[in-house]
Amino acid sequence: MASLENRPKSALLVIDMQKGVVADAHDRERVIANIGSLVARARDEDVPVVWVQHSDEGLAEGSEEWELVPELAPGDDEPLVGKHYGDSFEETDLESVLAKRAVGRVVVTGAQTDACVRATLHGALVRGYDATLVSDAHTTEDLRQWGVPVSPEQVIAHTNAYWSEAKAPGRKGDTASTAEVSLRTD
Structure with a gap:
């Protein structure tokens, strides 16, 4: 279990599923459908869903490209964390959002595998x-x-x-498919 004290719960992180980020993404529709099913499961199982949304000089806050894809939408009580760096923890309130919910394990989904997803995975592990x-x-x-010398499929694999x-x-750290992942740890 995580090295964080008194954090028995898990949270589902949905990283940067924004129109401009996933417009040309590999296997876009299947990934969105899988994330949608995970969000529904998390809500049914009372597991927190935390949404992360990137902005920078190439992805302007408030622009159409910055918006989340219409197939995925945060619930009214689900936090939305804005970020400016690849690691979703870096200079954001993600740690306090997770602490408030007693989360010691994050279940990570989203885009881009070789940028913000990877940076957030490492950021989570480093932070406990x-x-x-x-x-x-x-x-x-x-x-x-x-x-980049490899295909998107190779990057993901x-x-x-x-x-x-x-x-x-x-x-x-570990991996599991949408069908096999356990969202709860408590």
Whole structure:
């Protein structure tokens, strides 16, 4: 269990599922559907859902590209964390949002696999959280034209493989599919 004291609960993180971020994402519709089913399960199981939304000079807050995809919408009582860096914890209130809910484990979904998802996974582990990556509920776009030497499928597969072995003293990373992931830890 996480190295954070008195944090027995899990939370579902939905990272950057914004129109401009996932417009050209690999397997977009399936990933959105998987995240949608996880959000519904979390709500049914009384597991907190925390939404993360990125903005920067290329993704202006309030623009159409900045908006969450219409297939996914936060509930009225679900926090929305705005961020400006890849790691969803960096200079945000995510840690206090999770602490308020006694969360010591995050279940991570969203975009982009090789940027904000990966940075948030590492950020969680470093800060004392256990972090589960949902293997079929994260995505990225094809970045080979910018020098990334592998396809989106390979980026996703590599991230799933290495995260399944992630660990640090008193905490761990793991992966599970949408169908197999447990959202509750308490």
